[in-house]
Amino acid sequence: MDMTLSREFWHSQLEGYNLTRQLSLPADRQRSSINQQRSGLASSAQITFDDEICRSFLTYASTHHFTLFQLGLSIFYVFLFKLTHGEIDLCISSIYANRYRSELVNLIGMFVSTLPYRVELEPYWPFHEVVKYVQEKCLSILKHSHYPLQHILADLYLTQSNVSFLETMFDFITVSKDVEYLCLNDTDLEQVLLEQSAEVSKFDFSLTFQYNSLPDNRRLSCSFVCSHDLFEKSTISEIGHRFEYMFEQLFQTQSSNVPTMNMSSSINNVCVILPEEAEEMELVVFYRLENIVNEGMIVYSLSYCFIKVVVS
Numbered sequence: 001m002d003m004t005l006s007r008e009f010w011h012s013q014l015e016g017y018n019l020t021r022q023l024s025l026p027a028d029r030q031r032s033s034i035n036q037q038r039s040g041l042a043s044s045a046q047i048t049f050d051d052e053i054c055r056s057f058l059t060y061a062s063t064h065h066f067t068l069f070q071l072g073l074s075i076f077y078v079f080l081f082k083l084t085h086g087e088i089d090l091c092i093s094s095i096y097a098n099r100y101r102s103e104l105v106n107l108i109g110m111f112v113s114t115l116p117y118r119v120e121l122e123p124y125w126p127f128h129e130v131v132k133y134v135q136e137k138c139l140s141i142l143k144h145s146h147y148p149l150q151h152i153l154a155d156l157y158l159t160q161s162n163v164s165f166l167e168t169m170f171d172f173i174t175v176s177k178d179v180e181y182l183c184l185n186d187t188d189l190e191q192v193l194l195e196q197s198a199e200v201s202k203f204d205f206s207l208t209f210q211y212n213s214l215p216d217n218r219r220l221s222c223s224f225v226c227s228h229d230l231f232e233k234s235t236i237s238e239i240g241h242r243f244e245y246m247f248e249q250l251f252q253t254q255s256s257n258v259p260t261m262n263m264s265s266s267i268n269n270v271c272v273i274l275p276e277e278a279e280e281m282e283l284v285v286f287y288r289l290e291n292i293v294n295e296g297m298i299v300y301s302l303s304y305c306f307i308k309v310v311v312s
Contacts, residue, residue, distance in 0.1 A: 003151070006144040007147065007151070007155060009143075009144045009147075010116075011156075014091070014118060014152075017089060017091055017118055019156065020158075020162055020163065022164050023087065023090070023164070023205075024084040024087060025083060026235065027230040028231055028232045031230060041201065041227075041229070042201035042228055043199075043201075043227070043228045043231045043233040044225045044226070044236060045223065045224045045237050045240030046222075046223045047222050047244045048220075048221040049219075049222075049244075051219075052252075053251050054218070054219060054220040057220060057251050058220075060251065068174060068209070068211055072209045072222075073094070073117065073134055073138070073172070074130050074134040075250065076092075076170050076207050077090055077130065077134065078270060079242075079243055080092075080168075081267060082272045083239070083242075088121040088123065089120050090118070090119050091117065091118040092116070092117055092165055092168040092169065092170055093115065093117065093165050093166050093169050094170045094171060096113050096115050113148065113149060114166065115145060115152075116149075117138075117170070118137075118165075119133065119137060121133075121267070126266060126267070128263045128264065130267060166203075167204035167205065168206070169202075169203045169206035169207075171208045171209070172209040172210075173208065173209065173210045173211070174213060175210065175211065175214065176213050176214075199228075201225055201227045203225075203227070204230055205226045205231075206225050206226065207222060208223050208225070209221070210222065210223075224236050224239060241274060242272040242273075245275075246271070249270060249271065250263075
């Protein structure tokens with residue numbers, strides 16, 4: 001198979017990106033540059049969305065012809081944009097089934113591959129524009145998904161040990177009726193829940209959506225599983241709350257107490273400050289200094305947004 005076009009594609013996708021740069025995530029600790037050994041311990045947070053939000057999420061995807069993976073990935077990018085104080089050049093990794101030929105579809109085996117997904121966002125883009133952009137990105141990657149990760153890295157003179165995007169992972173798992181039961185050589189296999197029996201982290205920061213489409217147990221959930229070497233459990237719990245609040249802004253109905261976001265509004269307007277934190281901010285009293293006549297201060301709050309107070 002001629003790999004020339006795929007080699008050129010991946011080179012263009014990653015050109016100009018600093019692949020050793022870490023995302024500016026709110027970690028409690030930094031990984032030692034000397035000791036790279038991992039404990040494997042995880043800090044995790046689980047979110048289960050209610051039926052109304054699940055329906056809204058599914059309706060948005062089907063109405064605009066987005067896959068659930070594309071929509072979930074777009075939401076993750078917007079969240080990273082907010083969580084990293086406005087970083088717009090984002091590169092993460094995701095798992096692809098890698099059954100790019102029809103004869104591979106029904107074969108049992110481990111064909112999955114890990115691929116980089118890089119986006120360059122604009123803060124003024126509305127959410128819907130972000131999803132369309134991510135959709136186009138996913139479709140272009142699909143055409144070249146057979147190109148092995150080790151070749152992508154080798155072409156850039158890199159190894160897996162020093163590439164940062166491999167430490168931020170996204171996945172979307174759909175549980176469908178046709179895989180509820182399997183029979184192999186007269187042996188019945190039954191589907192089990194994907195909940196982890198032990199908290200083990202393979203990545204620094206990962207988000208996995210799970211959509212159960214079975215009629216008797218239809219639900220949408222997601223989980224953050226992150227390295228305890230970097231993140232305290234309380235930090236990931238807080239990140240989970242912020243993600244859930246942002247998700248509700250995007251897909252909650254008008255009947256909810258959560259403020260809904262206009263999909264044509266800039267992603268800059270998405271807020272990850274929790275309601276109780278916003279209430280606390282409102283209680284802050286500002287005093288004008290004698291040597292400042294008509295301008296107050298810029299107040300940075302929780303590293304996720306800022307306000308400028310003008311005193312008349």
